[in-house]
Amino acid sequence: MPFQCEARVSENRPLDAGVHLLGLEAPEIAASARPGQFVHIRCSGGEDFRDPLLRRPISIHDVDGAAGRVLLMVRGAGRGTRWLNALAPGSTVNLLGPLGRGFDRMGGSGAGAGREDAFRVEATRAGASRADATGAVAPLVFVAGGGIGVAPLVFLARRLVASGSRVEAFVGARDAETLLGLEAFSSLDMLVHIATDDGSMGYHGNVVELMEKTLATPGRWPARLYACGPRAMLGRIRRSAALGGISCQVSLEERMGCGVGACLGCACRGKEGPLRVCADGPVFWMEELSW
Amino acid sequence: MVNGAAANEGGRAASLEVMLAGIRLKNPVLVASGTFGYGREYAGWYDLNRLGGIMVKGTTLHPRQGNPSPRLVETPSGILNAVGLQNPGVDALIDGHLPFLRRFELAVIANIAGESVEEYAEVAAKLDREEGVSALEVNISCPNVRGGGLAFGTDPATAAEVIRAVKRHTRLPVIAKLSPNVTDIVAIARSVEEAGADAISLINTLVGMAIDIRARKPILGNIMGGLSGPAVRPVAVRMVWQVAQAVKVPVIGMGGIMTAEDALEFIMAGATAVAVGTANLVNPRAALEVIDGLGAFMNEQGIGDITELIGAALPEHIGRSWEGYDDY
Ligand SMILES: Cc1cc2nc3c(=O)[nH]c(=O)nc-3n(C[C@H](O)[C@H](O)[C@H](O)COP(=O)(O)OP(=O)(O)OC[C@H]3O[C@@H](n4cnc5c(N)ncnc54)[C@H](O)[C@@H]3O)c2cc1C
Ligand SMILES: Cc1cc2nc3c(=O)[nH]c(=O)nc-3n(C[C@H](O)[C@H](O)[C@H](O)COP(=O)(O)O)c2cc1C
Numbered sequence: 001m002p003f004q005c006e007a008r009v010s011e012n013r014p015l016d017a018g019v020h021l022l023g024l025e026a027p028e029i030a031a032s033a034r035p036g037q038f039v040h041i042r043c044s045g046g047e048d049f050r051d052p053l054l055r056r057p058i059s060i061h062d063v064d065g066a067a068g069r070v071l072l073m074v075r076g077a078g079r080g081t082r083w084l085n086a087l088a089p090g091s092t093v094n095l096l097g098p099l100g101r102g103f104d105r106m107g108g109s110g111a112g113a114g115r116e117d118a119f120r121v122e123a124t125r126a127g128a129s130r131a132d133a134t135g136a137v138a139p140l141v142f143v144a145g146g147g148i149g150v151a152p153l154v155f156l157a158r159r160l161v162a163s164g165s166r167v168e169a170f171v172g173a174r175d176a177e178t179l180l181g182l183e184a185f186s187s188l189d190m191l192v193h194i195a196t197d198d199g200s201m202g203y204h205g206n207v208v209e210l211m212e213k214t215l216a217t218p219g220r221w222p223a224r225l226y227a228c229g230p231r232a233m234l235g236r237i238r239r240s241a242a243l244g245g246i247s248c249q250v251s252l253e254e255r256m257g258c259g260v261g262a263c264l265g266c267a268c269r270g271k272e273g274p275l276r277v278c279a280d281g282p283v284f285w286m287e288e289l290s291w
Numbered sequence: 292m293v294n295g296a297a298a299n300e301g302g303r304a305a306s307l308e309v310m311l312a313g314i315r316l317k318n319p320v321l322v323a324s325g326t327f328g329y330g331r332e333y334a335g336w337y338d339l340n341r342l343g344g345i346m347v348k349g350t351t352l353h354p355r356q357g358n359p360s361p362r363l364v365e366t367p368s369g370i371l372n373a374v375g376l377q378n379p380g381v382d383a384l385i386d387g388h389l390p391f392l393r394r395f396e397l398a399v400i401a402n403i404a405g406e407s408v409e410e411y412a413e414v415a416a417k418l419d420r421e422e423g424v425s426a427l428e429v430n431i432s433c434p435n436v437r438g439g440g441l442a443f444g445t446d447p448a449t450a451a452e453v454i455r456a457v458k459r460h461t462r463l464p465v466i467a468k469l470s471p472n473v474t475d476i477v478a479i480a481r482s483v484e485e486a487g488a489d490a491i492s493l494i495n496t497l498v499g500m501a502i503d504i505r506a507r508k509p510i511l512g513n514i515m516g517g518l519s520g521p522a523v524r525p526v527a528v529r530m531v532w533q534v535a536q537a538v539k540v541p542v543i544g545m546g547g548i549m550t551a552e553d554a555l556e557f558i559m560a561g562a563t564a565v566a567v568g569t570a571n572l573v574n575p576r577a578a579l580e581v582i583d584g585l586g587a588f589m590n591e592q593g594i595g596d597i598t599e600l601i602g603a604a605l606p607e608h609i610g611r612s613w614e615g616y617d618d619y
């Protein structure tokens with residue numbers, strides 16, 4: 001059940017390269033959001049909804065349930081996102097959310113429940129699990145993000161760690177300046193692999209390449225892979241996931257109108273016909289998509 | 292406040308009820324085809340029973356996959372869309388969506404489209420047998436494949452041919468939805484009225500285009516798209532005003548309605564009902580706010596019945612004819 005609310009900006013912290021971390025007070029959204037879902041934000045002030053007309057979709061980067069806050073990581077890409085990044089603490093924005101189908105986490109309920117068993121089998125077969133002190137299975141999971149695509153993965157990683165998964169992050173960017181999410185991932189006490197195109201930090205090259213190298217190491221076979229980033233990166237992820245038989249979910253971007261599934265403006269190509277990124281996604285199983 | 296009525300100062304309720312081609316609408320506010328799906332997506336945001344009616348997504352005989360993405364581009368105070376009539380086909384509308392819509396007390400207007408006159412007729416015939424459909428809205432703005440890709444709605448004779456064919460296959464009221472992409476909207480309107488249309492709705496989107504200057508190519512997957520939203524409103528108000536004078540059947544006005552004030556422009560231009568389209572994408576509660584705003588305006592102006600406002604700005608009321616004013 002999505003909400004519409006006027007959220008107060010509680011913080012606006014500039015990171016490097018035109019990216020800001022925005023804290024928004026939206027208790028209903030914070031309480032019900034699942035990783036991978038997004039908020040649809042009106043990027044104009046006052047009573048006027050006319051210009052810019054459309055809302056902008058932004059992933060939920062993290063939530064602070066206790067404080068009723070939603071955290072967004074916004075890259076100033078154009079008019080709307082730059083307007084957002086200029087908001088002073090104390091001002092308000094109109095939000096719809098949480099919207100969309102989020103990541104299907106292991107151990108989750110609903111749609112994921114049926115697949116959980118399959119995953120356990122798969123994980124054990126792949127040697128990707130290790131038993132903890134109580135004998136329960138602690139699955140290994142990879143999250144991979146390129147550029148601003150890291151945004152939804154922090155909330156996901158937090159929930160995965162909390163539910164007992166071993167999570168490793170693969171973070172890629174153009175250069176050291178534009179790397180995102182390192183602080184957040186590190187605070188979650190997980191292994192973070194870094195790749196930059198110019199080699200200014202971490203592996204010199206593509207983040208998927210780096211992940212493929214890790215896959216070649218014995219015992220480092222993830223039971224699940226979650227990815228978000230540019231299309232080219234996701235295409236490459238798809239190939240390595242398919243090759244390794246790793247179950248994989250990706251979060252897609254498309255230009256949106258309504259954000260709730262009504263206008264069919266955000267279609268992407270599914271195996272069985274068009275899918276709505278806003279309502280059928282933005283997170284999809286790799287197999288659902290046609291590339 | 293109760294459905295379709297706003298409390299007046301003297302305790303009298305301002306009546307928002309209108310009659311449209313024999314259909315009683317509890318208020319004149321509909322939601323425009325293609326911007327509200329089949330109602331499901333918005334049922335969680337408010338009680339759909341508050342709406343005067345819903346015009347469902349354009350429906351064709353067979354399922355259609357629609358156009359490649361991107362399908363939407365934002366333009367100044369508007370959007371260009373090239374969804375391409377993606378829909379699951381008329382059988383899926385009947386089996387999958389009408390049962391849901393029957394649960395509500397509102398006019399359900401099925402928007403139909405086709406690539407040939409026969410296809411329009413066949414879709415109309417299938418829907419004629421269905422309970423819970425209040426009227427058919429015939430979208431004559433889609434390309435006539437046999438006619439060389441020209442829209443049915445840009446030629447008075449072909450527009451009339453489609454309406455006549457649909458009328459022959461249904462007992463339901465038939466609403467002709469006109470394209471604004473014509474030189475003489477009045478000629479088309481007269482032609483579909485003569486062909487038996489029970490009402491006329493306008494406007495559909497205006498054909499437009501946007502170019503990504505860095506990629507040096509059109510942004511939309513379909514290259515061209517339809518412009519809607521506040522940017523088109525003045526064009527739509529003008530066309531409603533012209534058509535309302537030229538025909539006897541009621542007119543449904545749409546194009547860029549975001550607020551009750553916008554809706555009132557159309558009503559005063561002669562529209563018996565209005566439809567909220569693009570605004571739904573921006574504000575899920577837009578149609579509801581328009582309904583409430585109409586009631587508030589009537590209270591403020593001391594008007595008891597919305598029908599008093601219909602056509603208030605037409606020549607007979609403003610004492611000026613349009614003839615002689617066509618040199619802008
Ligand atoms: C599900 C989803 C989650 C997203 N999450 C984030 C996030 O967490 N952080 C972040 O910084 N960005 C995110 N984006 C991208 C963000 O929505 C766009 O950068 C933003 O809409 C651009 O708007 P603008 O007004 O700044 O740019 P403009 O170029 O002025 O935008 C013009 C129009 O194009 C659309 N548009 C432009 N680029 C994109 C794009 N990449 N994706 C979708 N629509 C676009 C806009 O929505 C707008 O309608 C996400 C996109 C989607 C679909
Ligand atoms: C995304 C979108 C999809 C639409 N689909 C249809 C359709 O299927 N059939 C139709 O007759 N009109 C369709 N329209 C046109 C609207 O019903 C309406 O006539 C037009 O958008 C003008 O109103 P507005 O400015 O309030 O949106 C569509 C418009 C939009 C924006």
Ligand code: FES
Binds near residue numbers: 255256257260267279
């Ligand atoms: S944005 Fe309207 S259906 Fe996805």
